[in-house]
Amino acid sequence: MLQTEVPLPLAQKSYTRVSSIDIVRGLAIVIMALDHVRDLWHTTSLVQDPLSFETTTPALFLTRWITHFCAPTFVFLAGTSAYLSYKKHGDAGRAQKFLLSRGLWLMVLEVTVIGFGIWFDIQFRTVMLQVIFAIGVGFVVLALLLRLPSRVIGGIGAAILLLHNLLPQVGPAETMAGKFLYSLLFRQGFFPFEGGPAVLVAYPLLPWMSLLLLGYSFGEVVRKDAVSRQKTLYLLGFAMLAVFMVLRVFNLYGEPNPWAPQTSTAFTILSFFNVTKYPPSLQFSLFFLGVMVVLLALLNTTNIAVTRFFATYGRVPMFFYLLHWYLIHTSMFVMVLAQGVKWEDLPFGMMKFGRPEEGVGVELPYVYLxxxxxxxxxxxxxxxxxxxxxxxxxxxxxxxL
Known part of the structure; x- marks a missing residue:
């Protein structure tokens, strides 16, 4: 507990802390659903990269790009929530047991219930290790580190975030097992193992774990009194955005994808903000976490209908996450069948959602509806x-849940 913290009545302290986190997390999860609807419903989602300037439009680019806000917010605030839960009862042993059990549960959930919701493949020919799996592993590691001071844990996270961009895109290992391990830890990769399922490492563990560890240390800021917290949040958030701007303007360290002039002013601006999510580069993390921290400051003590709406989702993020995949995927089948595709012609299998790649889907305005x-x-x-x-x-x- 911070020695400089100003005592507050318990109800006020709980409200200002939990509500702002729930609002931002709820906003993130609502935006996340947009990306998954686009993945399964949009006409070109299976054949074109929405971030490729050769084929995209500004509207499609922004539809995909804005959802980059979601994953770093979830992972970072998962660490913050772990800190607040631990400090609520102050029992390190209890907190470690919970983090271990919850972490293992999330890892299992990712490759079973969530995996089926994404692919609808009863044979599980595709195993995708994405954000929930990364959070689960992060919780297990955090349980092992929990007895260290929170600032030391945050320092470990900061070191990983600052240094991981120095690593090569492909590791030095020659064997499939070595390449898989390198990808699992550091870089995205796809591994169609012979005689088994294909494994897509979508969220390499160490870069994403760094955000969770930073989020845990960030809990110290969240526990301050409302006035001090808001001031610190603004300073921290704008400082992160300022560092991002300096690094990005001059194409300095922390981003493998430099921006460059494009065929139009609009695409040039989009190029500037087109930072790398897989894995999260330093510049990516600075920008999207900076935006998140500024939002936390803006919503520090806000309690209106709109914020209560988003907080409802933010209080039950896993519940929403599970339901939304099944609702979106089931409704996708309705859309595809209504467009004349027969059930027996639906493609299921490795990296298949169960819809033809071309000839079906809806345009972007309908994706939003x-x-x-x-x-x-x-x-x-x-x-x-x-x-x-x-x-x-x-x-x-x-x-x-």
Whole structure:
């Protein structure tokens, strides 16, 4: 506990801390759903990269780019929530057991329930290790580090974030096992193992773990009184954005994808902000975490209808995450069948969503309509589950969803 913290009444301290985190996390998860609707519903999602200036449009680029805000926010705030949960009861042993069990649970959930929701393949021919798996591993590592001072844990995270861009894109290992291990730790990779499932390492563990460890240390800021917290958040957030601007303007360290003049002013601006997510480069992390911290400052004590709406999702992020994949994917089948494709012609298998790559889908305006429908349809369920969790703190299993 910080020695300089100004005492506050418990209700006020809990409200200002939890609500701002829930609002930002809820905003992130709503934006995330847009990307997944685009993945499964958009006409060109399976054949074109929305960030490629050769084929994209500004609207499509921004539809994909804005969702980069989501993953670093989830991972970072997962670490912050772990810190706040630990400090709430102050029992290191209890916190370590919870982090270990929750981390292992998230890893299993990723390759089973979530994996099926993404691919709808009963044979599980594709195993994708993405953000939930990375958070799960991060929790396990955090459990091992938990008895260290929070600033030391944050320092470890900062060192990884600052240095991982020095590593080569492809590791030195010659064997498949060595390449897989290097990819698992540092770089995205795809591994179609003979006689087994294909493994897509979408979120390399160490770069994303660095954000979780930084988020844990960030918990010290969140526990300050409202006035001090807001001031610190603004200073930290704008400082991160300023460092990003200096590094990006001059194409300095921390980003393998330098910006360059494009065929139009709009694309040149988009090139400037087109930073690397896989794995999260230093410049990527500075920008999107900077935006997140500024939002936390802006929403420090806000309590209006709009923020309560987003906070509903932010209080039950895993519940929303599980439901939204199944709703989006099921509705995709309805769309494809309505467009004349027969069920027996749907492609299932390695890296297949169960829809033809071309000839089906909807244009971008309809993607936004479907996205809004998904978010609104899940609101009653999220509100019910949020209230149920709050009313039954004695049911420990609820904390795993």
């Amino acid at each position: 479907v996205w809004m429908a998904v978010v609104l349809l899940l609101y009653p369920a999220c509100r019910w589950y949020s209230r149920y969790k709050a009313a039954h703190p004695e049911k420990k299993w609820l904390s795993y």
